[in-house]
Amino acid sequence: xxxxxxxxxxxxxxxxxxxxxxxxxxxxxxxxxxxxxxxxxxxxxxxxxxxxxxxxxxxxxxxxxxxxxxxxxxxxxxxxxxxxxxxxxxxxxxxxxxxxxxxxxxxxxxxxxxxxxxxxxxxxxxxxxxxxxxxxxxxxxxxxxxxxxxxxxxxxxxxxxxxxxxxxxxxxxxxxxxxxxxxxxxxxxxxxxxxxxxxxxxxxxxxxxxxxxxxxxxxxxxxxxxxxxxxxxxxxxxxxxxxxxxxxxxxxxxxxxxxxxxxxxxxxxxxxxxxxxxxxxxxxxxxxxxxxxxxxxxxxxxxxxxxxxxxxxxxxxxxxxxxxxxxxxxxxxxxxxxxxxxxxxxxxxxxxxxxxxxxxxxxxxxxxxxxxxxxxxxxxxxxxxxxxxxxxxxxxxxxxxxxxxxxxxxxxxxxxxxxxxxxxxxxxxxxxxxxxxxxxxxxxxxxxxxxxxxxxxxxxxxxxxxxxxxxxxxxxxxxxxxxxxxxxxxxxxxxxxxxxxxxxxxxxxxxxxxxxxxxxxxxxxxxxxxxxxxxxxxxxxxxxxxxxxxxxxxxxxxxxxxxxxxxxxxxxxxxxxxxxxxxxxxxxxxxxxxxxxxxxxxxxxxxxxxxxxxxxxxxxxxxxxxxxxxxxxxxxxxxxxxxxxxxxxxxxxxx
Numbered sequence: 001x002x003x004x005x006x007x008x009x010x011x012x013x014x015x016x017x018x019x020x021x022x023x024x025x026x027x028x029x030x031x032x033x034x035x036x037x038x039x040x041x042x043x044x045x046x047x048x049x050x051x052x053x054x055x056x057x058x059x060x061x062x063x064x065x066x067x068x069x070x071x072x073x074x075x076x077x078x079x080x081x082x083x084x085x086x087x088x089x090x091x092x093x094x095x096x097x098x099x100x101x102x103x104x105x106x107x108x109x110x111x112x113x114x115x116x117x118x119x120x121x122x123x124x125x126x127x128x129x130x131x132x133x134x135x136x137x138x139x140x141x142x143x144x145x146x147x148x149x150x151x152x153x154x155x156x157x158x159x160x161x162x163x164x165x166x167x168x169x170x171x172x173x174x175x176x177x178x179x180x181x182x183x184x185x186x187x188x189x190x191x192x193x194x195x196x197x198x199x200x201x202x203x204x205x206x207x208x209x210x211x212x213x214x215x216x217x218x219x220x221x222x223x224x225x226x227x228x229x230x231x232x233x234x235x236x237x238x239x240x241x242x243x244x245x246x247x248x249x250x251x252x253x254x255x256x257x258x259x260x261x262x263x264x265x266x267x268x269x270x271x272x273x274x275x276x277x278x279x280x281x282x283x284x285x286x287x288x289x290x291x292x293x294x295x296x297x298x299x300x301x302x303x304x305x306x307x308x309x310x311x312x313x314x315x316x317x318x319x320x321x322x323x324x325x326x327x328x329x330x331x332x333x334x335x336x337x338x339x340x341x342x343x344x345x346x347x348x349x350x351x352x353x354x355x356x357x358x359x360x361x362x363x364x365x366x367x368x369x370x371x372x373x374x375x376x377x378x379x380x381x382x383x384x385x386x387x388x389x390x391x392x393x394x395x396x397x398x399x400x401x402x403x404x405x406x407x408x409x410x411x412x413x414x415x416x417x418x419x420x421x422x423x424x425x426x427x428x429x430x431x432x433x434x435x436x437x438x439x440x441x442x443x444x445x446x447x448x449x450x451x452x453x454x455x456x457x458x459x460x461x462x463x464x465x466x467x468x469x470x471x472x473x474x475x476x477x478x479x480x481x482x483x484x485x486x487x488x489x490x491x492x493x494x495x496x497x498x499x500x501x502x503x504x505x506x507x508x509x510x511x512x513x514x515x516x517x518x519x520x521x522x523x524x525x526x527x528x529x530x531x532x533x534x535x536x537x538x539x540x541x542x543x544x545x546x547x548x549x550x551x552x553x554x555x556x557x558x559x560x561x562x563x564x565x566x567x568x569x570x571x572x573x574x575x576x577x578x579x580x581x582x583x584x585x586x587x588x589x590x591x592x593x594x595x596x597x598x599x600x601x602x603x604x605x606x607x608x609x610x611x612x613x614x615x616x617x618x619x620x621x622x623x624x625x626x627x628x629x630x631x632x633x634x635x636x637x638x639x640x641x642x643x644x645x646x647x648x649x650x651x652x653x654x655x
Contacts, residue, residue, distance in 0.1 A: 014405050015418060015440040025436040026301045030062050038437055041447060042517060049453040049475055056087065056294060056451060056478060063297035063331065066101065067093030067263060081503045082476040083494065088266040088290055095270055095289050096167035097261040099330035100127050106309065107335050111156045112355050114203065114341035120359070121156060126163075129156075129252065131259040133164035136251035140195050140227045140244065144169030144262055147224075147272070149193035151175050151184060151215060152318050153202050153340040157231050157248060161197045162327060166270060166289075169262035173272040173284075176317035177202045177209070179613055181217040183635030187274045190284050191485050192224035200232040205342040219243055266290030266478075272485055273321055273425050282636065283492065284485035287428050288478075295429040295479035296328035302450060304392055304419065305436040306332045306363060311389070313337035314365030315352060320614045321425040322365065322396070337361065343370050349379040353387070360389035367397040367615060368420075371404055372546060376574075380411040392417040396430075397615060399521045401543035402443030420445045422521055424507065426497065429479050431471065431507065432519050444518035451477055456513045461501065468512045468535055470525060473505040480505075510537045527619040529558045531567055534597050538619060541569065541600070544593045550574055550582055553609045557619045559602055560626055569600035570609065570622075570649075578605040583655040603655040608642035622646050 022028060031038035034054070036047050048055040053073040060069055070090025077084030102108070104124035111118045121129075142148060148165040152158035152174055165172040173191055175184050177199050188196075198215045201208055219228055219239050227244040229251050239245050270289040274282040300306040312329040313336070316322040329336045337355065343366070345351055356364055374381070381387060393408060393416055400420040408418055418440050423430035431454050434446035448454045453475035455463045483489040484496075500506040510522040522528070522537020529536040538556040545554045552572040558565035569586070571578070583603055590598050610618040613636060621631045625646050634640035 012442045013439045014409055014442045015414075015416065017417070017436055017439070018415075022437050025305050026062075026307065027303075027305070027435055027437055030058070030302055033062060034058055041435065041438065045448055045450055048450040052451065052475065052477075059294055059298050059302075059451075060088075063294075063301060065093065065293065065297070065331075066098050067091060077476075082473075082480070082505060083498065085476045086267065087294075087476075087478045091266040091290060092263040093266060093290055093293065094167060094169065094261040094263045095293055096130065096163045096259065097263070098293055099163060099166075099327065100130060100259065101331070102308070102333040106333075108330060109156060109159060110311070110335060110337045110355075110359050112337060112339045113155070114206065114345055114351060116351070117355055117358050120335075126160070127259060128257050129160045130163045130167060131256040132252040132254055133160050134167050134259050135254045135256040136229075137164055137168060137170070137195060139254075140229075140251075142168055142170050142195055144264065145269070146170045146195075147173060147191050147193040148195045148197065149173050149175075149188040149191070150318065151177050151179075151188075151196070151198040151211075151218070152231065153177060153199055154316060154318055154323065154338050155340045156338060158197075158318055159327060159338055161229075162324075164259070167259050167261050169264045169268065171269045171272060171286075173274075174318040174323070175274075176319045176613065177211050177214075178204070178317075178638070179214075179319070180635055181214040183613070184214065184218050185221050186635050187282050187284070188218070189222055190281070191272050192222065194224060195227045195229065196222070196225050197229045198231060200230055203341065205345055264289055267482060269482060271324055271428070273324075273428065274319070275425060283496070284489075285426055286482040286485050286489075288482050291477075291479035292324065292428055293328065293331060295427070295477070296325060297331050298450060299325075299421075299429055299433060300329055300332050300334070303421075303430075303433040303435050304363060304394065305417070306334050308333040310334040310362040310391075311337065311360055312363045312365070313339065313352075313356070313361050314394075315339060315343050315367070315370065316365075317614065321428050324428065326365070334363075335359075344373060344377075349374060349377050350381075350384060353381040353385040356381075356387060356390065357385040362389055363392045363394065364390060365394045365396075368395050368400045368404060369398065369615060371395065371400075371407065375404075375407050375411070376549065376552075382412045387413050390416065392419060392436075394419045394421055396421045396423075398617075399523075399539040399543070400443075401539070401547070403543070403547050405440070405442045422509070422519075423449075426481060426507070427477070427479050431473065432521075441516070441518050444514065444520055446518055448517075448519075453477075456511050457501065465513050466515060468510055468522060468537070470501075471507045471509040471511045472501055473507065510535065527557070527623070529556070529565065529567055531558070531565055531597065536567065536598055540594055541567070541590060541598055544589050545569065545571065545586060548586065548589065551586075555606075555609045555617055555619060555622060556600070557623050557626075566601040567598065568602040568604070568654075570604045570606045570646075572606060572609060578603075578655070580655070604649060604652060606642075606645055608639055608645070610640070610642050610646075611638045612636050613638045622649075626650065 075086040107120040108123040109121040419434035432445040456469040555570040559568035
């Protein structure tokens with residue numbers, strides 16, 4: 001077995017596709033269509049970035065995009081830079097028209113919750129519901145370009161609301177109901193929606209939560225809102241007298257059966273998504289209809305090998321970019337699963353796998369954190385569930401560590417395409433993915449995504465291999481944001497992604513490209529540790545610590561000392577205790593599996609680890625506290641109360 005240095009990550013193949021799988025793959029058919037062999041993949045990728053007009057035009061044709069493509073594929077920016085270029089400037093399309101496609105009798109959506117699969121919805125039924133919701137929104141005054149905001153669960157009503165909004169050429173933006181009133185206002189308040197669609201209560205892990213007060217507070221705060229649609233059967237709460245209040249049933253109370261579609265230009269706004277916002281107000285990222293659709297069909301069909309009649313699931317909330325990514329699966333004529341609830345229930349770890357077995361999920365999307373939790377609680381999906389239909393398991397949200405690759409193939413399924421994918425809300429897609437033609441390498445992301453001109457730069461701005469560096473993208477792509485919503489949005493957009501390296505997108509990830517063309521992600525550059533001038537990604541420590549059975553969760557950050565910093569580690573243990581023996585084991589494991597530089601000088605026992613509402617650890621919030629700075633947007637945190645413990649961290653004893 002070869003060893004990569006540094007990092008102690010084994011370069012071992014844990015899965016290879018069969019000849020049949022390769023020959024029947026979408027990417028093989030795509031390569032046949034363009035006349036360029038798919039092996040070696042590097043040649044296909046090079047063509048996709050050297051001939052971007054031909055590549056993206058062929059993606060349009062291969063996916064059968066509904067709409068007028070036009071003759072011109074790309075109008076370059078005046079300075080030939082990434083900003084200002086216009087993709088498909090003559091095109092007219094509509095997202096909903098592309099998603100509501102296919103055989104009327106096929107199941108388009110499976111709706112599920114903590115009680116299991118509730119129903120399957122045929123495409124004809126979905127089209128009818130969208131038609132009625134479209135007419136209801138039209139009567140509320142929604143027109144092309146208006147914003148419709150949802151405070152919604154990941155369920156059928158939310159999906160219908162999104163599709164109805166898109167069908168009108170309007171703009172959709174959503175938050176999950178577990179955000180507090182301030183968190184919602186900080187987000188959708190910035191985009192001033194005309195209509196608010198909201199749940200009044202939701203269930204999570206068997207508990208019911210009433211959010212009426214939050215909805216009333218949001219409605220009172222947003223002067224732009226002229227109508228609120230309650231997704232509950234009653235409207236038992238008060239709003240301002242000039243705001244129209246109706247129920248979901250009332251919205252759909254019309255005779256429409258077939259939706260109409262307002263086609264819009266390729267770069268017309270479709271979604272407004274939000275960054276986590278822990279260092280200030282969330283950034284409102286505006287994404288285009290064409291960019292979203294083209295990026296997603298490329299990723300689904302060419303990289304994930306999603307085909308007609310496959311069943312795609314992803315555990316996500318409506319606040320996360322993976323929600324619209326999931327919804328776009330309909331454009332490939334796959335069925336999608338909308339699941340509302342907790343991924344792991346009290347005394348029932350199996351809920352998502354029971355759903356997968358019942359309906360035959362082919363593509364299962366989740367997070368490394370979820371897999372780690374399953375492993376620690378001892379649940380083995382492959383042993384307990386029939387997963388014969390499952391073809392691919394995909395993860396994102398954090399790096400998937402090598403040991404988790406082993407666990408997936410040992411405890412879920414041996415013959416499985418495992419894809420650790422990485423990108424961001426900012427591009428509503430991925431820079432790195434896998435394919436059904438590549439072997440899967442333990443602990444490494446398989447390849448650059450087609451059409452994405454990715455490089456890794458060192459501190460001098462030179463492209464490097466086998467060294468940690470900054471992830472950049474050197475050419476434009478269709479799913480680049482249009483702007484940040486609000487005053488000065490263009491300037492804020494430029495300053496966020498283009499100010500560090502002139503003319504190229506700087507993403508903010510610390511990454512290493514291997515000689516084999518695979519990738520290892522070490523974390524965000526703004527949370528990189530730098531003790532004694534040595535750059536350490538936080539994931540290098542997480543991958544070791546969180547494999548220890550005694551450790552329930554952990555957080556790594558740089559503890560400031562004079563003009564330097566020390567590696568600090570906060571841990572939660574399974575038995576809520578910590579002794580010298582466990583501490584020594586932690587340090588010994590990190591020293592052996594990483595390096596002496598990685599060993600934390602300070603180890604603290606804490607009661608809770610701070611997370612964003614989208615399930616990402618918040619090292620930056622703790623670092624801000626220790627630097628005496630305020631955490632500017634606690635509303636972005638799922639558990640902001642836990643920060644009180646970190647305010648006194650420098651007074652606590654540590655190991």
